[in-house]
Amino acid sequence: MWDAKDFPDKPIALVMNSWVSGLGVVRSLGVKGVPILALDPDPWAFGLYSKYARRSICPDPLRSEEAFVDFLIDIGKRLPVRGILFPTADPYVVAIAKARDRLERYFWIPFSPWKIIREIVDKELQYKKAAKADIPIPETFFPKSKLEAEEIGKTIKYPVILKPAYSHPFVANYGIKAVKVNSRQELTREYEKYTSAGHKMLVQEIVGREGDELYEFFSYTDRAGEPVASFVQRKLEQFPADFGTGTVFESADEPEIVELGLKLLKAFGYYGISFSEFKRDPAAPYGRPVGADGEFKLMELNPRTTHCNDLATACGVNFPHIVYEHLLGKAMEKTDAYPCGRRTGLASLGVRWIHLEERLSKQRKILIRVGRRGASGNKRIIFAVFTSSDPVPELVYIFHAVYLRARNFLAAVRALLVKSLSGKK
Structure with missing residues:
Protein backbone atom coordinates (compact mmCIF):
# COMPACT_ATOMS: atom_id res chain seq x y z
CA MET A 1 0.00 0.00 0.00
CA TRP A 2 1.05 3.63 -0.09
CA ASP A 3 1.17 6.83 1.88
CA ALA A 4 1.85 10.37 0.69
CA LYS A 5 4.84 10.42 3.03
CA ASP A 6 6.46 7.80 0.77
CA PHE A 7 6.83 10.49 -1.92
CA PRO A 8 8.22 13.58 -0.16
CA ASP A 9 9.39 15.81 -2.99
CA LYS A 10 9.95 14.01 -6.31
CA PRO A 11 7.00 13.80 -8.76
CA ILE A 12 5.46 10.34 -8.71
CA ALA A 13 4.30 8.34 -11.71
CA LEU A 14 0.83 6.81 -11.43
CA VAL A 15 0.74 3.70 -13.62
CA MET A 16 -2.72 2.34 -14.44
CA ASN A 17 -3.64 -1.15 -15.66
CA SER A 18 -0.98 -3.10 -13.79
CA TRP A 19 -0.87 -6.18 -15.99
CA VAL A 20 1.75 -6.77 -18.72
CA SER A 21 1.74 -3.27 -20.23
CA GLY A 22 1.63 -1.54 -16.85
CA LEU A 23 4.37 -3.76 -15.44
CA GLY A 24 6.63 -2.77 -18.32
CA VAL A 25 6.09 0.92 -17.53
CA VAL A 26 6.69 0.33 -13.81
CA ARG A 27 10.01 -1.41 -14.45
CA SER A 28 11.13 1.13 -17.06
CA LEU A 29 10.59 3.95 -14.57
CA GLY A 30 11.74 2.02 -11.53
CA VAL A 31 15.23 1.34 -12.84
CA LYS A 32 15.62 5.12 -13.20
CA GLY A 33 14.66 5.75 -9.58
CA VAL A 34 11.27 7.29 -10.32
CA PRO A 35 8.76 6.91 -7.44
CA ILE A 36 5.76 4.91 -8.65
CA LEU A 37 2.22 4.22 -7.53
CA ALA A 38 0.72 1.26 -9.42
CA LEU A 39 -3.08 1.19 -9.74
CA ASP A 40 -5.58 -1.45 -10.79
CA PRO A 41 -9.13 -2.48 -9.84
CA ASP A 42 -8.05 -6.14 -9.66
CA PRO A 43 -5.82 -7.19 -6.74
CA TRP A 44 -4.52 -10.06 -8.92
CA ALA A 45 -2.87 -7.60 -11.32
CA PHE A 46 0.72 -8.77 -10.92
CA GLY A 47 2.29 -5.40 -11.74
CA LEU A 48 1.00 -4.15 -8.39
CA TYR A 49 3.60 -6.33 -6.70
CA SER A 50 6.72 -5.07 -8.45
CA LYS A 51 9.50 -4.07 -6.09
CA TYR A 52 9.64 -0.70 -7.83
CA ALA A 53 6.12 0.44 -6.91
CA ARG A 54 3.74 1.16 -4.11
CA ARG A 55 0.26 -0.10 -4.91
CA SER A 56 -3.39 0.79 -4.52
CA ILE A 57 -6.67 -0.71 -5.69
CA CYS A 58 -8.64 1.83 -7.73
CA PRO A 59 -12.19 2.02 -9.14
CA ASP A 60 -12.69 0.48 -12.58
CA PRO A 61 -13.06 3.35 -15.10
CA LEU A 62 -15.05 1.07 -17.41
CA ARG A 63 -17.73 0.80 -14.73
CA SER A 64 -17.56 4.34 -13.35
CA GLU A 65 -15.41 7.04 -14.92
CA GLU A 66 -16.55 9.51 -12.26
CA ALA A 67 -15.48 7.29 -9.35
CA PHE A 68 -12.11 6.68 -10.98
CA VAL A 69 -11.49 10.39 -11.62
CA ASP A 70 -12.52 11.29 -8.06
CA PHE A 71 -10.07 8.65 -6.83
CA LEU A 72 -7.23 10.27 -8.82
CA ILE A 73 -8.14 13.74 -7.57
CA ASP A 74 -8.08 12.47 -3.99
CA ILE A 75 -4.56 11.14 -4.59
CA GLY A 76 -3.54 14.41 -6.25
CA LYS A 77 -4.68 16.46 -3.26
CA ARG A 78 -2.47 14.38 -0.98
CA LEU A 79 0.69 14.67 -3.07
CA PRO A 80 3.30 17.33 -2.24
CA VAL A 81 4.09 17.94 -5.93
CA ARG A 82 2.33 17.39 -9.24
CA GLY A 83 2.44 13.77 -10.46
CA ILE A 84 2.47 12.21 -13.94
CA LEU A 85 -0.23 9.85 -15.22
CA PHE A 86 0.60 6.73 -17.25
CA PRO A 87 -2.65 5.06 -18.36
CA THR A 88 -1.84 1.87 -20.30
CA ALA A 89 -5.35 0.83 -21.39
CA ASP A 90 -8.15 2.63 -23.22
CA PRO A 91 -10.69 2.93 -20.35
CA TYR A 92 -8.15 4.88 -18.30
CA VAL A 93 -7.18 7.09 -21.26
CA VAL A 94 -10.82 7.93 -22.01
CA ALA A 95 -11.69 8.74 -18.39
CA ILE A 96 -8.62 10.94 -17.95
CA ALA A 97 -9.06 12.73 -21.28
CA LYS A 98 -12.69 13.60 -20.51
CA ALA A 99 -11.74 14.97 -17.07
CA ARG A 100 -8.55 16.69 -18.18
CA ASP A 101 -9.61 20.13 -16.89
CA ARG A 102 -10.15 18.70 -13.39
CA LEU A 103 -7.00 16.58 -13.33
CA GLU A 104 -4.36 18.93 -14.77
CA ARG A 105 -4.18 20.84 -11.52
CA TYR A 106 -2.68 17.74 -9.90
CA PHE A 107 -1.07 15.76 -12.73
CA TRP A 108 0.81 15.99 -16.00
CA ILE A 109 -1.08 14.16 -18.76
CA PRO A 110 1.05 12.64 -21.57
CA PHE A 111 -1.43 12.84 -24.44
CA SER A 112 -3.72 15.20 -26.37
CA PRO A 113 -7.07 16.67 -25.22
CA TRP A 114 -10.37 14.79 -25.47
CA LYS A 115 -11.44 16.37 -28.77
CA ILE A 116 -8.49 14.57 -30.41
CA ILE A 117 -8.65 11.40 -28.31
CA ARG A 118 -12.33 11.05 -29.24
CA GLU A 119 -11.45 10.83 -32.94
CA ILE A 120 -8.92 8.11 -32.18
CA VAL A 121 -10.87 5.83 -29.83
CA ASP A 122 -13.85 5.82 -32.21
CA LYS A 123 -12.52 3.59 -35.00
CA GLU A 124 -15.05 4.94 -37.51
CA LEU A 125 -13.78 8.49 -37.02
CA GLN A 126 -10.20 7.22 -36.96
CA TYR A 127 -10.40 5.37 -40.27
CA LYS A 128 -12.25 8.18 -42.02
CA LYS A 129 -9.72 10.79 -40.90
CA ALA A 130 -6.78 8.56 -41.82
CA ALA A 131 -8.20 7.93 -45.29
CA LYS A 132 -8.75 11.66 -45.79
CA ALA A 133 -5.04 12.17 -45.00
CA ASP A 134 -4.08 9.55 -47.64
CA ILE A 135 -3.07 6.94 -45.07
CA PRO A 136 -3.87 3.53 -46.62
CA ILE A 137 -6.59 1.68 -44.69
CA PRO A 138 -8.32 -1.67 -45.23
CA ILE A 206 -9.01 -9.07 -43.94
CA VAL A 207 -5.60 -7.79 -44.96
CA GLY A 208 -3.10 -10.41 -46.08
CA ARG A 209 -2.56 -13.67 -44.27
CA GLU A 210 -3.21 -14.30 -40.59
CA GLY A 211 -0.94 -12.09 -38.54
CA ASP A 212 1.73 -11.73 -41.23
CA GLU A 213 3.79 -8.54 -41.68
CA LEU A 214 2.42 -6.69 -38.64
CA TYR A 215 4.44 -3.72 -37.39
CA GLU A 216 3.93 -1.23 -34.57
CA PHE A 217 5.22 2.33 -34.48
CA PHE A 218 5.75 3.49 -30.89
CA SER A 219 6.40 7.21 -30.44
CA TYR A 220 6.40 10.19 -28.14
CA THR A 221 5.88 13.56 -29.81
CA ASP A 222 6.01 17.07 -28.38
CA ARG A 223 3.21 19.63 -28.64
CA ALA A 224 4.51 20.73 -32.04
CA GLY A 225 4.07 17.17 -33.28
CA GLU A 226 7.81 16.54 -33.54
CA PRO A 227 9.08 13.13 -32.41
CA VAL A 228 11.09 13.10 -29.19
CA ALA A 229 11.48 9.31 -29.38
CA SER A 230 10.40 6.61 -31.82
CA PHE A 231 10.65 2.85 -32.11
CA VAL A 232 9.44 0.15 -34.52
CA GLN A 233 8.67 -3.42 -33.53
CA ARG A 234 7.40 -6.37 -35.51
CA LYS A 235 4.78 -8.75 -34.14
CA LEU A 236 6.03 -12.31 -34.62
CA GLU A 237 3.32 -14.22 -32.79
CA GLN A 238 -0.16 -13.53 -31.46
CA PHE A 239 -3.17 -15.13 -29.82
CA PRO A 240 -5.88 -15.62 -31.01
CA ALA A 241 -4.49 -16.17 -34.49
CA ASP A 242 -6.87 -13.87 -36.38
CA PHE A 243 -6.99 -10.68 -34.29
CA GLY A 244 -5.04 -11.36 -31.15
CA THR A 245 -2.72 -9.83 -28.61
CA GLY A 246 0.97 -10.19 -29.37
CA THR A 247 3.00 -12.78 -27.48
CA VAL A 248 6.31 -12.31 -29.34
CA PHE A 249 7.72 -9.03 -30.71
CA GLU A 250 11.06 -8.05 -32.17
CA SER A 251 12.74 -4.69 -32.67
CA ALA A 252 12.66 -3.76 -36.35
CA ASP A 253 13.99 -1.33 -38.93
CA GLU A 254 11.21 -0.21 -41.27
CA PRO A 255 11.48 3.46 -42.35
CA GLU A 256 8.15 3.33 -44.17
CA ILE A 257 6.38 2.56 -40.88
CA VAL A 258 8.01 5.59 -39.25
CA GLU A 259 6.96 7.82 -42.14
CA LEU A 260 3.37 6.55 -42.09
CA GLY A 261 3.16 6.74 -38.30
CA LEU A 262 4.29 10.36 -38.12
CA LYS A 263 2.03 11.34 -41.01
CA LEU A 264 -0.89 9.74 -39.18
CA LEU A 265 -0.19 11.61 -35.94
CA LYS A 266 0.08 14.93 -37.77
CA ALA A 267 -3.25 14.27 -39.50
CA PHE A 268 -4.92 14.07 -36.09
CA GLY A 269 -2.89 16.91 -34.59
CA TYR A 270 -1.93 14.44 -31.89
CA TYR A 271 0.90 14.90 -29.41
CA GLY A 272 2.10 12.66 -26.61
CA ILE A 273 2.69 8.94 -26.28
CA SER A 274 1.07 6.59 -28.80
CA PHE A 275 1.47 3.51 -30.93
CA SER A 276 0.02 2.67 -34.31
CA GLU A 277 -0.17 -0.72 -35.98
CA PHE A 278 0.27 -1.31 -39.71
CA LYS A 279 0.03 -4.47 -41.77
CA ARG A 280 1.50 -5.07 -45.19
CA ASP A 281 -1.13 -6.00 -47.74
CA PRO A 282 0.60 -8.48 -50.07
CA ALA A 283 -2.14 -8.04 -52.69
CA ALA A 284 -1.81 -4.26 -52.87
CA PRO A 285 -1.38 -2.02 -54.66
CA TYR A 286 -2.70 -2.79 -58.13
CA GLY A 287 -3.86 -6.29 -57.23
CA ARG A 288 -0.39 -7.80 -57.00
CA PRO A 289 -0.46 -11.50 -56.01
CA VAL A 290 0.02 -12.74 -52.45
CA GLY A 291 3.71 -12.87 -51.67
CA ALA A 292 4.64 -9.69 -53.52
CA ASP A 293 5.61 -6.61 -51.54
CA GLY A 294 2.60 -4.33 -51.13
CA GLU A 295 1.64 -1.24 -49.22
CA PHE A 296 1.19 -0.98 -45.48
CA LYS A 297 -2.35 -0.38 -44.25
CA LEU A 298 -3.39 1.12 -40.93
CA MET A 299 -4.84 -1.38 -38.48
CA GLU A 300 -5.27 1.01 -35.56
CA LEU A 301 -3.87 4.00 -33.69
CA ASN A 302 -3.86 4.02 -29.88
CA PRO A 303 -3.15 7.06 -27.65
CA ARG A 304 -1.18 5.14 -25.02
CA THR A 305 1.77 2.81 -24.50
CA THR A 306 2.09 -0.39 -26.46
CA HIS A 307 1.55 -3.87 -25.00
CA CYS A 308 5.29 -4.57 -24.80
CA ASN A 309 6.75 -1.13 -24.12
CA ASP A 310 9.66 -2.64 -22.19
CA LEU A 311 11.04 -4.02 -25.47
CA ALA A 312 11.87 -0.45 -26.46
CA THR A 313 13.39 0.11 -23.02
CA ALA A 314 15.60 -2.96 -23.46
CA CYS A 315 16.77 -1.46 -26.77
CA GLY A 316 17.72 1.83 -25.12
CA VAL A 317 14.55 3.81 -25.90
CA ASN A 318 12.98 4.12 -22.45
CA PHE A 319 9.68 5.78 -23.37
CA PRO A 320 8.20 6.07 -19.86
CA HIS A 321 11.32 7.78 -18.54
CA ILE A 322 11.60 9.99 -21.63
CA VAL A 323 7.98 11.09 -21.10
CA TYR A 324 8.62 11.67 -17.39
CA GLU A 325 11.69 13.81 -17.98
CA HIS A 326 10.16 15.72 -20.90
CA LEU A 327 6.99 16.66 -19.01
CA LEU A 328 9.13 17.95 -16.16
CA GLY A 329 10.76 20.34 -18.61
CA LYS A 330 14.13 18.68 -19.05
CA ALA A 331 15.87 19.06 -22.41
CA MET A 332 15.69 15.88 -24.48
CA GLU A 333 17.63 14.74 -27.52
CA LYS A 334 15.73 12.87 -30.23
CA THR A 335 15.95 9.12 -29.55
CA ASP A 336 15.40 6.75 -32.46
CA ALA A 337 18.54 4.59 -32.70
CA TYR A 338 18.39 1.03 -31.34
CA PRO A 339 19.33 -2.60 -32.17
CA CYS A 340 17.04 -3.61 -35.03
CA GLY A 341 15.69 -6.82 -36.48
CA ARG A 342 17.54 -6.63 -39.77
CA ARG A 343 17.90 -10.16 -41.06
CA THR A 344 21.26 -11.45 -42.28
CA GLY A 345 20.91 -14.88 -43.82
CA LEU A 346 19.09 -16.94 -41.20
CA ALA A 347 19.93 -14.70 -38.26
CA SER A 348 18.05 -11.75 -36.81
CA LEU A 349 19.92 -8.95 -35.08
CA GLY A 350 16.90 -7.64 -33.20
CA VAL A 351 15.99 -7.80 -29.52
CA ARG A 352 13.02 -10.07 -28.88
CA TRP A 353 10.23 -9.73 -26.28
CA ILE A 354 8.30 -12.86 -25.26
CA HIS A 355 5.19 -13.23 -23.13
CA LEU A 356 6.23 -16.73 -22.14
CA GLU A 357 3.40 -17.34 -19.68
CA GLU A 358 0.72 -16.52 -22.26
CA ARG A 359 2.37 -18.74 -24.86
CA LEU A 360 2.57 -21.69 -22.47
CA SER A 361 -1.05 -21.32 -21.43
CA LYS A 362 -2.36 -21.57 -25.02
CA GLN A 363 -2.38 -24.48 -27.42
CA ARG A 364 0.28 -24.14 -30.08
CA LYS A 365 -2.17 -24.81 -32.90
CA ILE A 366 -4.09 -21.61 -32.18
CA LEU A 367 -1.06 -19.38 -32.09
CA ILE A 368 0.02 -17.75 -35.33
CA ARG A 369 3.76 -17.74 -35.87
CA VAL A 370 4.89 -14.98 -38.18
CA GLY A 371 8.65 -15.26 -37.85
CA ARG A 372 8.91 -18.29 -40.11
CA ARG A 373 11.90 -17.19 -42.13
CA GLY A 374 14.82 -18.96 -40.56
CA ALA A 375 16.17 -19.50 -37.08
CA SER A 376 16.49 -16.77 -34.54
CA GLY A 377 19.92 -15.38 -33.87
CA ASN A 378 18.80 -12.74 -31.41
CA LYS A 379 21.44 -11.11 -29.27
CA ARG A 380 18.97 -10.68 -26.43
CA ILE A 381 15.59 -12.00 -25.29
CA ILE A 382 13.50 -10.36 -22.58
CA PHE A 383 10.38 -11.71 -20.94
CA ALA A 384 7.11 -9.91 -20.32
CA VAL A 385 6.70 -10.94 -16.67
CA PHE A 386 9.68 -12.94 -15.45
CA THR A 387 12.93 -11.29 -14.47
CA SER A 388 15.28 -12.39 -11.70
CA SER A 389 15.71 -8.78 -10.57
CA ASP A 390 11.96 -8.36 -9.87
CA PRO A 391 10.55 -11.88 -9.31
CA VAL A 392 7.37 -11.29 -7.28
CA PRO A 393 5.07 -10.42 -10.24
CA GLU A 394 5.92 -13.81 -11.79
CA LEU A 395 5.12 -15.60 -8.52
CA VAL A 396 1.78 -13.78 -8.31
CA TYR A 397 1.05 -14.76 -11.94
CA ILE A 398 1.76 -18.44 -11.20
CA PHE A 399 -0.24 -18.46 -7.97
CA HIS A 400 -3.21 -16.82 -9.70
CA ALA A 401 -3.07 -19.32 -12.58
CA VAL A 402 -3.05 -22.26 -10.14
CA TYR A 403 -5.90 -20.70 -8.17
CA LEU A 404 -8.05 -20.26 -11.31
CA ARG A 405 -7.45 -23.83 -12.45
CA ALA A 406 -8.28 -25.20 -9.01
CA ARG A 407 -11.43 -23.09 -8.82
CA ASN A 408 -12.57 -24.21 -12.27
CA PHE A 409 -11.86 -27.85 -11.42
CA LEU A 410 -13.86 -27.66 -8.19
CA ALA A 411 -16.72 -25.92 -10.01
CA ALA A 412 -16.78 -28.71 -12.61
CA VAL A 413 -16.77 -31.39 -9.89
CA ARG A 414 -19.58 -29.62 -8.07
CA ALA A 415 -21.63 -29.41 -11.28
CA LEU A 416 -21.17 -33.15 -11.87
CA LEU A 417 -22.22 -33.95 -8.31
CA VAL A 418 -25.31 -31.77 -8.57
CA LYS A 419 -26.23 -33.39 -11.89
CA SER A 420 -25.66 -36.87 -10.47
CA LEU A 421 -27.73 -36.22 -7.34
CA SER A 422 -30.56 -34.59 -9.28
CA GLY A 423 -30.67 -37.61 -11.61
CA LYS A 424 -31.26 -39.97 -8.68
CA LYS A 425 -34.35 -38.12 -7.52
Missing part, protein backbone atom coordinates in the same frame (compact mmCIF):
# COMPACT_ATOMS: atom_id res chain seq x y z
CA GLU A 139 -11.57 -1.51 -47.20
CA THR A 140 -14.04 -0.63 -44.45
CA PHE A 141 -17.81 -0.13 -44.32
CA PHE A 142 -19.81 1.68 -41.66
CA PRO A 143 -23.37 0.31 -41.68
CA LYS A 144 -25.89 2.25 -39.61
CA SER A 145 -28.63 -0.39 -39.66
CA LYS A 146 -29.29 -4.08 -40.23
CA LEU A 147 -30.61 -3.22 -43.69
CA GLU A 148 -27.36 -1.44 -44.60
CA ALA A 149 -25.36 -4.41 -43.30
CA GLU A 150 -27.43 -6.74 -45.49
CA GLU A 151 -26.78 -4.59 -48.56
CA ILE A 152 -23.05 -4.47 -47.84
CA GLY A 153 -23.07 -8.22 -47.37
CA LYS A 154 -24.31 -8.72 -50.93
CA THR A 155 -21.29 -7.05 -52.53
CA ILE A 156 -18.24 -7.88 -50.41
CA LYS A 157 -15.83 -10.78 -50.74
CA TYR A 158 -15.71 -13.19 -47.79
CA PRO A 159 -14.31 -13.77 -45.25
CA VAL A 160 -14.40 -10.32 -43.63
CA ILE A 161 -14.23 -9.12 -40.06
CA LEU A 162 -16.83 -7.41 -37.94
CA LYS A 163 -15.15 -5.12 -35.42
CA PRO A 164 -16.37 -2.57 -32.87
CA ALA A 165 -15.90 1.16 -33.28
CA TYR A 166 -15.15 1.31 -29.53
CA SER A 167 -12.92 -1.62 -28.71
CA HIS A 168 -12.55 -1.38 -24.91
CA PRO A 169 -16.20 -2.04 -23.87
CA PHE A 170 -16.48 -4.73 -26.57
CA VAL A 171 -13.36 -6.57 -25.35
CA ALA A 172 -14.58 -6.26 -21.76
CA ASN A 173 -17.93 -7.82 -22.68
CA TYR A 174 -16.82 -10.57 -25.07
CA GLY A 175 -13.08 -11.09 -24.55
CA ILE A 176 -12.37 -10.74 -28.29
CA LYS A 177 -11.28 -7.88 -30.55
CA ALA A 178 -13.27 -8.78 -33.67
CA VAL A 179 -15.35 -11.51 -35.29
CA LYS A 180 -14.47 -13.34 -38.49
CA VAL A 181 -17.50 -13.67 -40.78
CA ASN A 182 -17.72 -16.15 -43.66
CA SER A 183 -21.10 -15.46 -45.29
CA ARG A 184 -23.78 -12.82 -45.85
CA GLN A 185 -26.17 -14.60 -43.48
CA GLU A 186 -23.52 -14.77 -40.77
CA LEU A 187 -22.68 -11.09 -41.24
CA THR A 188 -26.32 -10.05 -40.77
CA ARG A 189 -26.75 -12.31 -37.74
CA GLU A 190 -23.56 -11.19 -35.99
CA TYR A 191 -24.13 -7.53 -36.81
CA GLU A 192 -27.60 -7.66 -35.25
CA LYS A 193 -26.28 -9.55 -32.21
CA TYR A 194 -23.69 -6.95 -31.31
CA THR A 195 -25.53 -3.78 -32.32
CA SER A 196 -28.57 -4.87 -30.30
CA ALA A 197 -26.21 -4.98 -27.30
CA GLY A 198 -25.26 -1.34 -27.93
CA HIS A 199 -22.04 -1.71 -29.92
CA LYS A 200 -21.36 0.29 -33.10
CA MET A 201 -19.84 -2.17 -35.58
CA LEU A 202 -17.68 -1.86 -38.71
CA VAL A 203 -17.24 -4.31 -41.58
CA GLN A 204 -13.66 -4.64 -42.81
CA GLU A 205 -11.62 -6.66 -45.26
